[in-house]
Amino acid sequence: MKFDIAIIGGGLAGLTCGIRLAEQGKRCAIISAGQSALHFSSGSLDFLSYMPDGSVVKNPLDALEDLAKQSPEHPYSRLGADCVSQMAQQAERLLINCGLSFTGNVAQNHMRMTPLGTQRATWLSPTEVPTSTIGEALPWKRIAIIGIEGFLDFQPQLAAGSLEGKGIEAITDYLHVPALDRLRNNPSEFRATNISRVLDLAENTELLADELVRLAQDVDAVILPACIGLDNPDAVSLLCRRVGKPVMLVPTLPPSLLGIRMHQALRSRFRQLGGQFMPGDAVLRADLDGDKVKKIYTRNHTDIPVTAEQVVLASGSFFSNGLVADFDRTYEPIFGLDMMTESQRADWTKESMFASQPYLRFGVKTDNQLRAMIDGKSISNLFAIGAVLGGYDPLQQGCGAGVSLVSAQYVAEQILAMSEVTA
Ligand SMILES: Cc1cc2nc3c(=O)[nH]c(=O)nc-3n(C[C@H](O)[C@H](O)[C@H](O)COP(=O)(O)OP(=O)(O)OC[C@H]3O[C@@H](n4cnc5c(N)ncnc54)[C@H](O)[C@@H]3O)c2cc1C
Known part of the structure; x- marks a missing residue:
């Protein structure tokens, strides 16, 4: 060869x-x-x-x-x-x-939000990731941090605790999407990439949007673990349109959907x-x-x-x-x-x-x-x-x-x- x-x-x-x-x-x-x-x-x-x-x-x-x-x-x-x-x-x-x-660009680092709700300086972040200018807070006052029931690789309370310490009001809740029930029965399969394969199906993205509209009524933005958009890059923008406010993703423990x-x-x-x-x-x-x-x-x-x-x-x-x-x-x-x-x-x-x-x-x-x-x-x-x-x-x-x-x-x-x- x-x-x-x-x-x-x-x-x-x-x-x-x-x-x-x-x-x-x-x-x-x-x-x-x-x-x-x-x-x-x-x-x-x-x-x-x-x-x-x-x-x-x-x-x-x-x-x-x-x-x-x-x-x-x-x-x-x-x-x-x-x-x-x-x-x-x-x-x-x-x-x-x-x-x-x-x-982001190479002339200026920005801060990205980690799964623990802390900030870390970086060069380029996927557009769905919550970011801020170095030295400034995230651009929202009240945020909903939504976990997924049974998903152990992201804990909304940990992220919320760190954000509250920085003067952001963070409410936490969990998604209830019945389409995930079968996957949830096997904890070792209940990982970011497998969840995304279910949530990215058009009919499930719609159900997810309904659920987020209910959970995110009086907040400025919604933060989810990065478990959506692996095979459907438009899934997150569809959620933003349906919810009418920014829907952002934070990385989870591996496997990393964003990576x-x-x-x-x-x-x-x-x-x-x-x-x-x-x-x-x-x-x-x-x-x-x-x-x-x-x-x-x-x-x-x-x-x-x-x-x-x-x-x-x-x-x-x-x-x-x-x-x-x-x-x-x-x-x-x-x-x-x-x-x-x-x-x-x-x-x-x-x-x-x-x-x-x-x-x-x-x-x-x-x-x-x-x-x-x-x-x-x-x-x-x-x-x-x-x-x-x-x-x-x-x-x-x-x-x-x-x-x-x-x-x-x-x-x-x-x-x-x-x-x-x-x-
Ligand atoms: C767990 C982890 C998380 C990280 N997270 C970040 C992050 O969030 N942001 C960041 O900027 N950096 C991160 N880094 C740093 C990371 O090293 C670099 O960002 C970058 O991805 C490394 O890329 P690479 O292609 O040099 O090496 P790798 O990504 O390690 O790729 C090497 C590839 O070579 C293959 N390979 C090895 N030996 C052989 C062989 N004999 N024959 C054929 N193929 C072979 C391997 O299977 C692998 O696919 C992380 C590193 C680690 C280890």
């Missing part, structure tokens, strides 16, 4: 890199072993929410210079502020072209552009010849290797098995790439659970073009993007999606520029 570019990993980084390349006419394959971090995410995309010193970032682009001083190994610091700014704006356009709609919906939109855009998505397959090993990757071997196509001019590693961090931790070492399992890591296990973690954990900054080492390295030498046709990269802490700094999107766009541009030179 021969492609212009083979991408290993079909999460946010791999898909957006593949989309950019396919938009420019490249023949791309994405080999993706399983679910990505998007399936577990809030659905909001963080660019840089907090500095390494813990201060909140209001204007991410203005913070890049200071980030370079505090964290020179951060992928943003290595690419440089101008490049990062350009790639972030290119990523915003790419997401819109995939049919996704967001609140899965984004994954589906990206995957279908990649396929529409002619990209080949190979789900459920995993790259096991590769043949290298000198400084070049020659062949990639996958679990499902043992005897037919994938060959490509350029290879992009977007296999994620420990969470997605892009990196592996044994008892006494961490490593990148496909190529055995150079890693940013700590050799002593005791240095992988800090005792305080709330401290920035060193292992979160582990990842593959690259040169300044994001080419991966073995024994200190760059591999000329192997780039690394997204969560597999080392040098940053996506949790403490709130920059996971930003690094994935910026590095993906940067590498796509590098590859396009190289192919122009050789054409």
Whole structure:
């Protein structure tokens, strides 16, 4: 199987890199072993929410210079502020072209509401998510927070308690939609995505609207757990029209409907552009010849290797098995790439659970073009993007999606520029 570019990993980084390349006419394959971090995410995309010193970032682009001083190994610091700014704006356009709609832009972070009713700084939030300007409260005085009877992955009282502390009057109640009764009988199946498959049916969305009209009589807005709109993107706007006031969604515990919906939109855009998505397959090993990757071997196509001019590693961090931790070492399992890591296990973690954990900054080492390295030498046709990269802490700094999107766009541009030179 021969492609212009083979991408290993079909999460946010791999898909957006593949989309950019396919938009420019490249023949791309994405080999993706399983679910990505998007399936577990809030659905909001963080660019840089907090500095390494813990201060909140209001204007991410203005913070890049200071980030370079505090964290020179951060992928943003290595690419440089101008490049990062350009790639972030290119990523915003790419997401819109995939049919996704967001609140926010890279010049200014906003606050999004979490399932606990607290606020967290972020870059882009799905338009249905309640957001506010940093330093300001949500734009409503009286809110109905509506849970779903028997659904354990969102507790309206917890969210209401936090909002009341900020001067918002929050009433709580539960939805009674008989169509959900059969699903409710099996608690392990009573999850956001399965609930959405029932509520998204036109006749049930109508029943849900009737129920919300009853529950939301004297409030300014309604907040629901994100259990609607997976397959029917118009379901939430229909509810807003029927209820006559904003109906908003907050993320639930995984599986995350907002993240899965984004994954589906990206995957279908990649396929529409002619990209080949190979789900459920995993790259096991590769043949290298000198400084070049020659062949990639996958679990499902043992005897037919994938060959490509350029290879992009977007296999994620420990969470997605892009990196592996044994008892006494961490490593990148496909190529055995150079890693940013700590050799002593005791240095992988800090005792305080709330401290920035060193292992979160582990990842593959690259040169300044994001080419991966073995024994200190760059591999000329192997780039690394997204969560597999080392040098940053996506949790403490709130920059996971930003690094994935910026590095993906940067590498796509590098590859396009190289192919122009050789054409
Ligand atoms: C649980 C969780 C929640 C998060 N929530 C947020 C959030 O709300 N907002 C935010 O901004 N960031 C969040 N992040 C940070 C997240 O890392 C990034 O936002 C981003 O989604 C990572 O994308 P990625 O494509 O680099 O990696 P991943 O999403 O991890 O995707 C890697 C993909 O590669 C595949 N893969 C791995 N090995 C192989 C192989 N050998 N062959 C083929 N395929 C392979 C995996 O199956 C997976 O599909 C979260 C991270 C985690 C772990």
